[in-house]
Amino acid sequence: MQRRSLLRGLTAATLAITALSAPLPGHAADFPERPINLVVPFPPGGPTDALARRLADGLRQDLGQTVVVENRAGAGGNVGAAYVAKAKPDGYTLLFGTSGPLAINGSLYPDQGYDPRQDFAPVIRLGHLPNILVVRQNLPAADLQELIALAKREPLFFASSGNGASSHLAGILFNEKAGTELQHVPYRGTGPALTDLLGGQVDMSFTDVLTALPHVREGRLRAIGMASAQRSAALPDVPTLAEQGLDGYDVSVFFGIVAPAGTPEPIVQRLNTAFTHALAIPEVEQTLANQGIVKADDTSPAGLAAFIEAEVPKWGELIQREKIALD
CATH class of the missing domain: 3.40.190.10 (Periplasmic binding protein-like II)
Structure with a gap:
């Protein structure tokens, strides 16, 4: 009996060690092994595109791989977002999302083609304009x-x-x-x-x-x-509307990186770390300052998830109350 108990204990310990030493899901331990595709759901030349390309340069230093920016415009950002939502959840296809495709469009388009709260794995909230x-x-x-x-x-x-x-x-x-x-x-x-x-x-x-x-x-x-919660460093003497009596008024365009739902957590964390490091590069910080973009206080994946969860009903309720429709 004692011998069988000892054998069971050794077997359990062996299984635990094996689990700990097993390869991370999605080959996360070696991620990335090839270039990453960063989809911008808007045409080239705008502030979103410019920031994505600056970040792509910074990410190369941390990830050791090229980050290719691909513009897939259409339907207010829905075309590019739907493409990423349906991509393989391996960390190699990411969306540079904004308020439209990640929070607002679902209440405007009859068939958005994806659910921003269910079909993406949040990576990082970059900031807001x-x-x-x-x-x-x-x-x-x-x-x-x-x-x-x-x-x-x-x-x-x-x-x-x-x-x-x-x-x-x-x-x-x-x-x-x-x-x-x-x-x-x-x-x-x-x-x-x-x-x-x-x-x-x-x-x-x-x-x-x-x-x-x-x-x-x-x-x-x-x-x-x-029209945001805080003053802008670009115009520090201009007070917010909330400061002037319009309580709770905050309308800013936010920027966030998401991957397809089901992307392994270790890969999400690896990407989050890489983007966090890229945001701290002086050239990237200068790009943010030049564009008036304010970096997010909470850059964790959970922080972006909570933010999107709050933004979707915020705008959905306003659109429904006011019966706002597209042209």
């Missing part, structure tokens, strides 16, 4: 309270880069919180919207700080407030 409320230079409102008072006396029009875009949702949320009735004027992109704002055809816009920055500095647009 703050939005800013700017008005035409000759609008008679110097701060938020004057703007709200003016909007309640006469009709004002805000430009967006299109129905369902964050610049559109920002105006809708503003109306809810401020008790105003700003009229929405959708454009096909940020460029045309900004052109009409500069020309005085519309009164204001909730655009990203990178786009607005040169026009604010040169006095062609007036900054009313940051």
Whole structure:
């Protein structure tokens, strides 16, 4: 009896040692063994694409492999996101996601083609690009309270880069919180919207700080407030809308890296470490600063998962309440 007990104990110990020494799932111990594909779900040339390419250069130093940036644009980011969601979960196909494909689009498109909370393995939340409320230079409102008072006396029009875009949702949320009735004027992109704002055809816009920055500095647009939870280092003297009385107002475009659901945890952690190191490279930090991007406080995979879990219903409820639809 004692001999059998001893044999059972030795067998259990042997199995435990074998499990500990077994190869990590998905060959994670040797990951990566070939180039990694980083899918940007938007056309080349924008801030998302620029940041992805800068990060790709930094990742090569840590991973020892080339990171290829591939642009798969369409349907507000859904085309590229769906492609990654259906890819093999081995860590070699990643999505450079933003607020649209990872939080907003599911409430706008009848068939998004994937579920951002179920079909991805979160890797890292990189940061966010703050939005800013700017008005035409000759609008008679110097701060938020004057703007709200003016909007309640006469009709004002805000430009967006299109129905369902964050610049559109920002105006809708503003109306809810401020008790105003700003009229929405959708454009096909940020460029045309900004052109009409500069020309005085519309009164204001909730655009990203990178786009607005040169026009604010040169006095062609007036900054009313940051549409994010914190002030921007690019315009430190511009208070947030929340500081000026619009409690809880926060509309920013966030950036996050996700892999297909089922990607082995060791590979996710390896990628998280590599992206964390890349974000600390001086050239990458400078790119973030130049674009007005604020690095995330929590860069853990769990942090991104929790953030997406909160963002999806936040925008879904707003879209449903206001019956927002695409063109």
